[in-house]
Amino acid sequence: MAVTRVKPKLIGENNQYCSGCGHGILNRLVAEVLEELGRADDAILVTAVGCACMMNELWQGDNMQAAHGRAPASATAIKRLRPENIVFTYQGDGDLSSIGIAEILHATARNEKFTTIFANNGVFGMTGGQMAPTTLVGQKTTTTHFGRDPQFTGMPVKIVELLATLKPAYLARGSVDSIKNINTTKKYIRNAFEAQIDSEGFSLVEVLLPCPTNWHLTPEQALERVGSTVEAYYPLGEVVKRGE
Amino acid sequence: MKGNEVVGEAAARAGCNMFCGYPITPSSETLEYVSARFPELGRQFVQAESELAAINMVFGAAAAGFRVMTASSGPGFDLKQEGISYIASCDLPCVIVDVCRYGSGLGAISPGQNDYLQATKGGGHGDYKVLVYAPNSVQEIADLMVLANDKADEYRMPVLILSDGALGQMMEPVTLPEFGPDDQVKNKPWALRGRGPDGERNQITTALYVDPDFANKLRKKYAEIEAKETRAESYLTDDAEVVLVSYGISSRIAKEAVNRAREKGIKLGLFRPISLWPFPKKELGEATANAKAVLSVEMSSLGQMVEDVALHLKGRLPIYLELSDMNVPQVANILKKVDGILNGSEQEVY
Numbered sequence: 001m002a003v004t005r006v007k008p009k010l011i012g013e014n015n016q017y018c019s020g021c022g023h024g025i026l027n028r029l030v031a032e033v034l035e036e037l038g039r040a041d042d043a044i045l046v047t048a049v050g051c052a053c054m055m056n057e058l059w060q061g062d063n064m065q066a067a068h069g070r071a072p073a074s075a076t077a078i079k080r081l082r083p084e085n086i087v088f089t090y091q092g093d094g095d096l097s098s099i100g101i102a103e104i105l106h107a108t109a110r111n112e113k114f115t116t117i118f119a120n121n122g123v124f125g126m127t128g129g130q131m132a133p134t135t136l137v138g139q140k141t142t143t144t145h146f147g148r149d150p151q152f153t154g155m156p157v158k159i160v161e162l163l164a165t166l167k168p169a170y171l172a173r174g175s176v177d178s179i180k181n182i183n184t185t186k187k188y189i190r191n192a193f194e195a196q197i198d199s200e201g202f203s204l205v206e207v208l209l210p211c212p213t214n215w216h217l218t219p220e221q222a223l224e225r226v227g228s229t230v231e232a233y234y235p236l237g238e239v240v241k242r243g244e
Numbered sequence: 245m246k247g248n249e250v251v252g253e254a255a256a257r258a259g260c261n262m263f264c265g266y267p268i269t270p271s272s273e274t275l276e277y278v279s280a281r282f283p284e285l286g287r288q289f290v291q292a293e294s295e296l297a298a299i300n301m302v303f304g305a306a307a308a309g310f311r312v313m314t315a316s317s318g319p320g321f322d323l324k325q326e327g328i329s330y331i332a333s334c335d336l337p338c339v340i341v342d343v344c345r346y347g348s349g350l351g352a353i354s355p356g357q358n359d360y361l362q363a364t365k366g367g368g369h370g371d372y373k374v375l376v377y378a379p380n381s382v383q384e385i386a387d388l389m390v391l392a393n394d395k396a397d398e399y400r401m402p403v404l405i406l407s408d409g410a411l412g413q414m415m416e417p418v419t420l421p422e423f424g425p426d427d428q429v430k431n432k433p434w435a436l437r438g439r440g441p442d443g444e445r446n447q448i449t450t451a452l453y454v455d456p457d458f459a460n461k462l463r464k465k466y467a468e469i470e471a472k473e474t475r476a477e478s479y480l481t482d483d484a485e486v487v488l489v490s491y492g493i494s495s496r497i498a499k500e501a502v503n504r505a506r507e508k509g510i511k512l513g514l515f516r517p518i519s520l521w522p523f524p525k526k527e528l529g530e531a532t533a534n535a536k537a538v539l540s541v542e543m544s545s546l547g548q549m550v551e552d553v554a555l556h557l558k559g560r561l562p563i564y565l566e567l568s569d570m571n572v573p574q575v576a577n578i579l580k581k582v583d584g585i586l587n588g589s590e591q592e593v594y
Contacts, residue, residue, distance in 0.1 A: 009443070040439075041438055041439055041440050041441055041443075042437075042438030042440075043438060044308075044436050044437075044438060046304065056447065056449060056453075060439070060443070060445055061438070061439050061445055062436045062437065062438055062439050062445050062446045062447070063436070063445070063447055063448070064303075064304070064307040064334075064436055064447070064448035064449065065334075065447075065448065065449040065450065066300065066303070066304070067300055067303070067326060067327060067330050070296060070297065070300035070303070070327075073292065073296070073297040073298075073300035073301045073303075073304065074300050074301065074303050074304030074307065075304060076290060076297075076301055076304065077262060077264060077288075077290070077301040077302070077303075077304035077305035077308070077312070078304045078305070078307065078308045078436065080262070080288045080290070081261065081262060081288060081305055081308050081310050082308055082436075082437065085437070085438050086438075102293055102294060102296075102297065103293070103296075103297055103300070105293075106292075106293035106297065
């Protein structure tokens with residue numbers, strides 16, 4: 001009998017993501033890596049507030065729902081008390097780069113030994129597509145009706161480059177707009193968790209995701225925009241490699 | 245020992261596994277003390293980047309099943325309220341110490357009793373309660389720290405110690421509790437530890453997401469606490485015509501006022517709530533059974549506990565207020581007000 005769908009056991013039956021949303025791909029990549037590393041059973045997930053919190057239902061491992069932006073603080077305590085466990089946060093760009101920028105910055109500065117998966121789709125998704133610090137210049141959102149104007153809102157925040165000054169164990173930026181980039185992103189995620197397993201310090205992978213709903217594009221158009229426009233501003237690659 | 249240092253030492257002896265905090269006067273001595281003492285005992289200590297981070301570290305530690313605490317004051321205590329609401333909503337235990345300082349906004353760093361309402365009525369959003377204990381000596385700080393840790397685990401809820409700048413800064417002799425076990429985490433099957441080979445996951449989230457009967461259970465839990473967990477001290481109240489109601493550092497001056505009044509033949513008594521939530525309403529009723537008036541003595545500019553006193557006396561007695569603003573109350577001022585109550589020249593507030 002033909003196998004039509006194989007999915008990691010860490011991923012449950014249903015998700016609540018919109019059609020063409022990038023979170024589903026990223027959730028799956030994280031689950032695959034943890035299962036391949038044999039760490040599904042001891043992994044503790046700290047979820048953010050926003051579309052990322054829909055992972056609470058989907059994820060089949062232990063998890064806690066943190067306060068908006070504060071997942072790195074909660075994960076700090078869990079990892080220090082349970083150093084033998086895999087501990088990771090899963091945060092969107094509204095959560096991590098706006099209200100929670102202090103927490104991610106200081107967790108990086110302390111080089112806490114957990115991992116952050118940073119889903120960047122350039123908007124506050126769940127609240128209806130408002131501008132995030134990561135929104136591109138000129139991008140129309142529900143709070144930048146005529147396009148983001150850097151005169152009033154500044155330039156989009158590049159989190160990975162910002163954190164690189166603090167010399168954590170591992171920092172990379174991937175994307176999910178092509179098979180090739182999905183496979184590369186999975187390697188980055190694996191590197192990040194291996195850095196944690198080897199107690200090297202803090203690791204973070206930023207992943208560029210499409211948000212067709214709030215970008216007002218079809219799923220195909222949204223993926224195309226990630227590859228053509230978003231990646232032009234947010235370059236892909238390993239910004240801090242392990243052992244550097 | 246200094247009150248703020250006893251907070252840290254007693255917590256360690258009560259089996260607290262982690263302290264996360266941020267410097268703020270007049271509570272910083274606790275942070276400084278535990279920064280050395282907790283690592284010495286193999287416990288975790290993090291100086292957080294902010295009060296927000298500190299309380300959310302507490303949230304994480306509690307979710308992982310460990311005994312954890314923080315301490316703060318004034319504007320720092322404000323910033324913790326969202327986190328306290330989260331922790332309460334997830335039925336998680338933790339201990340928080342508010343070393344209350346006087347004033348709103350930046351306020352002052354001198355002692356105050358103006359966080360009563362914030363502490364007892366829920367400073368954060370939503371429907372929740374925290375157990376609140378108000379020590380009036382360094383010894384009682386030590387005793388209540390142990391009780392607070394135990395009650396937090398028993399009821400799976402945040403417990404607050406409402407101290408103040410005077411209690412925190414003053415030094416008194418203290419008999420410290422014996423070291424208790426520091427592995428209560430083993431008694432918490434609900435804690436995050438990884439789902440394990442059986443694949444049974446634990447999830448820490450707002451209880452209303454996972455329990456359809458959440459609201460009924462909440463009401464039942466709080467009703468049980470109101471019935472079982474009140475604590476109070478009554479001093480010479482049996483025949484008292486006027487009963488002072490006072491907690492924390494103010495209650496010590498109030499007690500002295502009672503002694504002076506008795507020397508002059510004035511029938512004055514003192515009722516001291518030790519648990520502020522649940523408020524000891526039954527005990528207040530008993531202590532004021534024969535009284536003609538009640539005087540709430542508070543170190544604030546508007547009076548806060550007086551609202552609970554009025555609520556629970558239900559109009560049975562006239563209630564007066566003695567406010568000492570940013571200084572501890574004065575015996576002479578209390579006695580003057582008592583004279584005024586007895587000769588009818590004082591205006592009641594309720």
